[in-house]
Amino acid sequence: SRTIRLAVIPGDGIGQEVVAEGLKVLRAALPTDTKLETTEYDLGARLYHRTGETLPDAVLEELKGQDAILLGAIGDPSVPSGVLERGLLLKLRFAFDHHINLRPGKLFPNVKSPLAGDPQIDFVVVREGTEGPYVGNGGTLRTGTPQEVATEVSLNTAFGIERVVRDAYRRAQARPRKKLTLVHKNNVLVHAGHLWTRIFEQVGREFPEVTTDYLHVDAATIFFVTQPERFDVIVTDNLFGDILTDLAAAVTGGIGLAASGNINPSGDFPSMFEPVHGSAPDIAGQGKADPTATVLSVAMLLEHLGYAVEAAAVEAAVAADLTERTGTRSTSEVGDALAARVSG
Amino acid sequence: SRTIRLAVIPGDGIGQEVVAEGLKVLRAALPTDTKLETTEYDLGARLYHRTGETLPDAVLEELKGQDAILLGAIGDPSVPSGVLERGLLLKLRFAFDHHINLRPGKLFPNVKSPLAGDPQIDFVVVREGTEGPYVGNGGTLRTGTPQEVATEVSLNTAFGIERVVRDAYRRAQARPRKKLTLVHKNNVLVHAGHLWTRIFEQVGREFPEVTTDYLHVDAATIFFVTQPERFDVIVTDNLFGDILTDLAAAVTGGIGLAASGNINPSGDFPSMFEPVHGSAPDIAGQGKADPTATVLSVAMLLEHLGYAVEAAAVEAAVAADLTERTGTRSTSEVGDALAARVSG
Ligand SMILES: CC(C)[C@H](C(=O)O)[C@@H](O)C(=O)O
Numbered sequence A, B: 001s002r003t004i005r006l007a008v009i010p011g012d013g014i015g016q017e018v019v020a021e022g023l024k025v026l027r028a029a030l031p032t033d034t035k036l037e038t039t040e041y042d043l044g045a046r047l048y049h050r051t052g053e054t055l056p057d058a059v060l061e062e063l064k065g066q067d068a069i070l071l072g073a074i075g076d077p078s079v080p081s082g083v084l085e086r087g088l089l090l091k092l093r094f095a096f097d098h099h100i101n102l103r104p105g106k107l108f109p110n111v112k113s114p115l116a117g118d119p120q121i122d123f124v125v126v127r128e129g130t131e132g133p134y135v136g137n138g139g140t141l142r143t144g145t146p147q148e149v150a151t152e153v154s155l156n157t158a159f160g161i162e163r164v165v166r167d168a169y170r171r172a173q174a175r176p177r178k179k180l181t182l183v184h185k186n187n188v189l190v191h192a193g194h195l196w197t198r199i200f201e202q203v204g205r206e207f208p209e210v211t212t213d214y215l216h217v218d219a220a221t222i223f224f225v226t227q228p229e230r231f232d233v234i235v236t237d238n239l240f241g242d243i244l245t246d247l248a249a250a251v252t253g254g255i256g257l258a259a260s261g262n263i264n265p266s267g268d269f270p271s272m273f274e275p276v277h278g279s280a281p282d283i284a285g286q287g288k289a290d291p292t293a294t295v296l297s298v299a300m301l302l303e304h305l306g307y308a309v310e311a312a313a314v315e316a317a318v319a320a321d322l323t324e325r326t327g328t329r330s331t332s333e334v335g336d337a338l339a340a341r342v343s344g
């Protein structure tokens, strides 16, 4: 028998509601000899307004001892833009060295894509999670004057790029199509872009079976809507990955279905699983949010913790549920249905 | 009677072919009392291979004396990525302070969008053209070693942002819907993002009739495919504008129709008009390229030079041609048809 210590950060808005359903399905999926020990952390807008803190040091310390983190959503209009994103969400990703930000782009059967002609979409984006323009390096000079200058520095290291590129090659190697696309903008961002390109080619020599190509980020967005079938595994930097995975969510039927894992493969720190969507304050507390993205993130969590069979069962439950979905159901009705399928 | 001195830079690949048709239509559109004086500059891959130069100083000096520039496409697989882009295309945009990079996103009647459900799309992206991550600031340390570090610095100034934001407000004010959307990523790129947001709000006070909103770039890509009708005028930075305008081209029927103007409203230097598409070396020299994007760029050129009626005639010719388009025609057949409509 095994015990999983899971930190739960419901966060803001619909975070609470979707995380509750995610946990319901997780409990239904785990084998009976696995014990789930959850600790909930009340982080987000409420804590910030009460104490001015986003991620207290003591909480960060405690989280280190957990096996994984399930996060709902972060962000509220009452908090200045960037405070919770940088002070909580990105702080966790950076503190726990979540360098593999894994985001599947999969169109499930019976899900309507906004694209015409029923495209077949099944790719995964491996987004770098700890470097690039997300490092927070930069500042302002003569702030608030007509002479103000603001900088943002994208930091990229051979070390950081190589590990995510190798991870992406491994994933491509393990998939039937064995295809890997690098996305960057190496004709303009020549310093970072050529480093990515060079490492992509170097590491590729270890994976002769993997077919590769390269696309500029602007061209990649075109193919996402005109030819999404062409993608298998995509590896890209932090900012391009952010943009491409929202677009991927859009073409695969919406952000309500897009799952993600912030993974530290070393296991030194807990990995974190979260839906790609935000806190959607406009529909919070009304039981309207679709918890499916969180449930699919739970499947990724199971996979990460070594429960491959259980992960597959959760994904199969979602696929079956989507196929038979009619009418509108509340957040908890969807969670109940998925949990029932998983246990059944 | 007036004389227009036009610099023509056909560039690489299909550039030559599409520019020839653009000039054909331009000649047909201009009033008989306007004289067109063109000077062709052979810049691009050929010059680079011959001399190692991308934009000789003498050519740059000569270009300064022209009224406008018509550019085809730049880039060839035989030249390392970035050399022609940074050394020629971006050099022109920066040297001539093309801070308004204007890119309409318009779905013409009878043009098939990859989006389901016949969306109505008619917006314009005002992309900043002289700052942001495009400045080329950055470098590498310990190049080629496992310890390599590469940086890219995004430079943003109140001066540079204010002028493009004000231009975008003016354009929004002049359109029936009077709506302006700022796109950035101010929850992550807080230094540059908050500067953009602050200036956007400040300048907005001068335009009380314009409705505004803000979207993170990732969310904007979602709306481009799920709700493109919501956009009227969009203002954004250089890199986000690059990405969004390729996506805009995709949802409005393809890069073969997307026009752009690199505009310096002061008139101190010539503005430059070019199709958004690249040099497409795979189909170069075969008469297969669609010159429509170049012809629409010619319409923007006419508008910029004060020929509003003639610009409208060219756009109307394109609209009519697209409505009646059947079968495949060669590059010059499309150009002939458009020129005939414009003269007729
Ligand atoms: C909320 C924001 C900081 C975050 C990001 O930009 O990474 C989000 O958009 C995401 O994709 O997870």
Ligand SMILES: CC(C)[C@H](C(=O)O)[C@@H](O)C(=O)O
Pocket: A187, A188, A218, B085, B086, B089, B090, B242, B276
């Ligand atoms: C060729 C490249 C430098 C250019 C850009 O990134 O601006 C192109 O993509 C464009 O959009 O005009």
